[in-house]
Amino acid sequence: MSQNTPNTTLIVGSGLAGICIAYELHKKQIPFQIIDSGVNVSTDIAAGIINPIVFRRVTTSWRVSDFIPEALKFYEELTAAWGNTYFKEIPIRRAFSHQQEVDLWLKKQELPEFTPYLKPLDEDDEKCNKVINTFGTGKVYQSGYVEASLLLKDALIWLESENYLRKETFVHADLDPETGAYHGENFKDIIFCEGYQGVYNPWFSYLPLETTKGEVLTIESKGLTEEESVNRKCFVMPIGNHRFKVGATYEWNTANTEITEEGKNTICENFKSLTKEDFTIVSQKAGIRPTTLDRRPLIGSHHIYKKLKIFNGLGAKGFLIAPLLAKEFIISIENNISIDKEVNVERYNRLLNKN
Numbered sequence: 001m002s003q004n005t006p007n008t009t010l011i012v013g014s015g016l017a018g019i020c021i022a023y024e025l026h027k028k029q030i031p032f033q034i035i036d037s038g039v040n041v042s043t044d045i046a047a048g049i050i051n052p053i054v055f056r057r058v059t060t061s062w063r064v065s066d067f068i069p070e071a072l073k074f075y076e077e078l079t080a081a082w083g084n085t086y087f088k089e090i091p092i093r094r095a096f097s098h099q100q101e102v103d104l105w106l107k108k109q110e111l112p113e114f115t116p117y118l119k120p121l122d123e124d125d126e127k128c129n130k131v132i133n134t135f136g137t138g139k140v141y142q143s144g145y146v147e148a149s150l151l152l153k154d155a156l157i158w159l160e161s162e163n164y165l166r167k168e169t170f171v172h173a174d175l176d177p178e179t180g181a182y183h184g185e186n187f188k189d190i191i192f193c194e195g196y197q198g199v200y201n202p203w204f205s206y207l208p209l210e211t212t213k214g215e216v217l218t219i220e221s222k223g224l225t226e227e228e229s230v231n232r233k234c235f236v237m238p239i240g241n242h243r244f245k246v247g248a249t250y251e252w253n254t255a256n257t258e259i260t261e262e263g264k265n266t267i268c269e270n271f272k273s274l275t276k277e278d279f280t281i282v283s284q285k286a287g288i289r290p291t292t293l294d295r296r297p298l299i300g301s302h303h304i305y306k307k308l309k310i311f312n313g314l315g316a317k318g319f320l321i322a323p324l325l326a327k328e329f330i331i332s333i334e335n336n337i338s339i340d341k342e343v344n345v346e347r348y349n350r351l352l353n354k355n
């Protein structure tokens with residue numbers, strides 16, 4: 001284990017949030033240690049999909065033109081550093097749900113901010129026989145998925161090899177929030193990246209962090225195309241060797257990680273409404289997304305104990321947004337300036353009096 005100094009930052013949690021913060025600190029040669037209990041139920045389970053479009057309303061995803069280039073750069077840097085390819089670019093074919101969606105798409109494809117992401121509709125999209133489609137289909141670019149479980153595995157190997165990682169459970173009661181002293185060591189900052197377990201954090205419990213369960217299947221199908229991901233009611237993402245991730249379910253306000261028959265049946269029904277191809281189920285997994293009501297992350301410092309910081313609430317788009325937000329957060333800490341108010345925990349200061 002490397003020598004701690006009072007300038008060392010302590011990160012709690014080595015899921016996607018902790019990895020992005022750690023990588024940023026490493027690049028800036030800022031000393032840090034990271035604690036993880038070894039049980040991960042979000043990053044390890046995630047399908048890792050990056051999709052620039054919100055299909056329901058045919059809008060671009062929040063800050064997409066900022067997030068996509070930074071995310072792609074981040075995963076390329078990790079590939080160069082750790083040797084495995086994490087981001088796989090794959091277009092997404094959306095099977096339209098109704099005529100209104102087609103009309104919206106036709107309007108949006110004319111707008112410059114959609115040009116990088118929406119392929120203008122043509123006859124092939126209308127007749128596309130890869131999915132059951134009444135209203136035709138549309139194709140999205142600059143999309144794909146991150147091999148989340150592999151990234152987590154390699155990150156832990158890297159953190160351990162650099163002597164950054166402490167494999168233990170962080171005990172909140174043992175931290176002095178004023179001085180940053182923990183088990184006899186003093187830390188400059190403590191950044192909590194605890195995922196859904198952030199709901200048990202005594203200093204940030206006033207924040208509206210939610211636990212949203214998701215189940216996902218890996219299936220095998222010889223007939224399905226591996227050139228595109230398809231989407232309607234569920235995503236079907238090719239991951240190689242005729243295997244596909246299919247999902248996911250959403251169950252709000254539960255931290256239960258058991259797989260269920262109900263989850264499996266919902267995903268299978270949605271899948272069957274999209275394609276008639278035969279398939280077999282290879283595996284089923286369940287995890288918990290750390291989500292927020294306003295769909296924006298929870299980032300910033302505690303209102304009293306300034307050494308205590310949080311980087312959480314990445315929600316269902318973590319793999320797109322985390323790399324840039326981690327960079328922005330570290331810059332804000334280094335320069336002692338506030339992070340953007342849209343993500344800053346200060347937006348929930350009104351809830352403090354309720355505790």
Ligand SMILES: Cc1cc2nc3c(=O)[nH]c(=O)nc-3n(C[C@H](O)[C@H](O)[C@H](O)COP(=O)(O)OP(=O)(O)OC[C@H]3O[C@@H](n4cnc5c(N)ncnc54)[C@H](O)[C@@H]3O)c2cc1C
Nearest residue numbers: 013015016017037043046048049170195214287317318319
């Ligand atoms: C089924 C499913 C599908 C998903 N699909 C996608 C997708 O397609 N695209 C996408 O972008 N996102 C997806 N997500 C969301 C994505 O997984 C999250 O946004 C992201 O992984 C959250 O990362 P995190 O680091 O905040 O949390 P986590 O990955 O949960 O990491 C938190 C870490 O903190 C550690 N920890 C917590 N408390 C302590 C403590 N006291 N002491 C020590 N360690 C502690 C835990 O052990 C854990 O390793 C999906 C999630 C699920 C569940």
